[in-house]
Every structure is written in structure tokens, then in C-alpha cells.
Amino acid sequence: MPANTDGQSTPGTSWRRVPSTGRQVAALVGFLALSYAVCILASIPIILHSNGWFASSTQAPWMPAGWMFRTVWIGLYACIGLSGWLVWRGGALAGRVLGYYGLQLVLNLAWPLMFFAMFPMLGSAALWLAFAIICALACVLVLLILEAGPVHNWAGLLVLPYFSWVVFSASLNLYSALHN
DSSP: OOBOOSSOOOTTOBOOOOOOHHHHHHHHHHHHHHHHHHHHHHHHHHHHHTTTTTTTSOOOTTOOOHHHHHHHHHHHHHHHHHHHHHHHHTTOOSHHHHHHHHHHHHHHHHHHIIIIISHHHHTHHHHHHHHHHHHHHHHHHHHHHHHHTTTOHHHHHTHHHHHHHHHHHHHHHHHHHHHO
């Protein structure tokens, strides 16, 4: 049952005290900082290997330019942080929702490590393992959408572009695994 965060009583909701404005701002900054910390850490293997083996690999014909990935991910990480904050603000960042939220961050960090950093050591096996990771990430995002959406509509909606980009990225990963 979603908690009431706007001071309005609606059927099926319970009264809940909304955190102070200062606490909400601090939490929002914290969620965005966590999200962008994952972004920075995930960028390291990409930066280190994108001009190496990856530049000479066979890539999907629908592969966008590198600048597009950076631009899209900056926006997606903001959505991730904002979604988590909305669920927290709704008093529901616990249990399964917290687990899914944390797991998607871990999987999001694990994917570039496997795809970019492990390829020189494992070869195509790294690409297949990365594909398994990104598929698991997509599944966790579906669960997160289903759990976060009822807490706050925007919390679920903000994860949809992220899910879409992950599915698109999975297609690129699969192509790489099949052709390298």
C-alpha cells in the first residue's frame, strides 16, 4: 500500500509525515551522487578499452556514436537517482524495492567491467557473460518498475527510458558476442 506523501487522504493510503524540505534536498543530492558515482566507476573500463580492442572489433551496424552514449547515460543516471529519491520520499525504499534498486546499480557497474575490461583476458566469453549481466539488469529493471511505479508514478516512469536503453544496449552486446 503506498504511503501518503502529499498530505491528501485517499482511499487505500495511510497518513505519513513528509520529510522536511532540507532532508528531502539532502536525500536527492545523495541519490544523485550515488547514481553518478556508479556512472564514473562504470566509465573507467570503457575509457580504458574503447580505443583498444573495442575500436577494432566488429560492431553492430546500428551502433551510435560514442558521444551519444555519454549524453544518454548522463540523463539516465539522473533518472535513476530521481526515481530512487521518489521511492524513498514515498517511504517505500525498503525490502524488495531497495534490493532491486541496489542490484540494478551493481549490475550496471558489472556490465562495463565484464564487457570492456575482461575481453582481453576472456575473449568472447566475456561478451557472453556481459550479455547475461545486461539481460539480468533488464529483468531487474522490470521488477523495479513494477515495484516503484505504485509508490510514485514518476518513479516507475523514470526507469522506462533506462530499461529501453538497456534493451538497446543488449542488442549491441549480442551482436558483438556473435561476431567477435
